[in-house]
Amino acid sequence: MKERHQFTVILLPERDSEFAGYYNALVPALPGCVSYGADREEALRNIREAIEAYVEDMEEEGEDIPQDEFERVVVEV
16 A cells, blocks of 8 residues: 655745636745635635645655645734
8 A cells, every 4th residue: 555645835826916716836846836816716626636746756856755744924014
């Protein structure tokens, strides 16, 4: 059975009015692993595929899969 991994995904609503309703998705633990979708569900489907490809490439190269560890800090300015 293939090892399963869990990663935090950050969804950001698109600010450009031309793409209203779109979402950008990124994975902090996997630098450069980003995607988007025309709505929240599509963005999540797309980032899942991007994560799977990212992890598959790392496994093929014999690299360790990063742990999903980060600290959430809110900075008020």
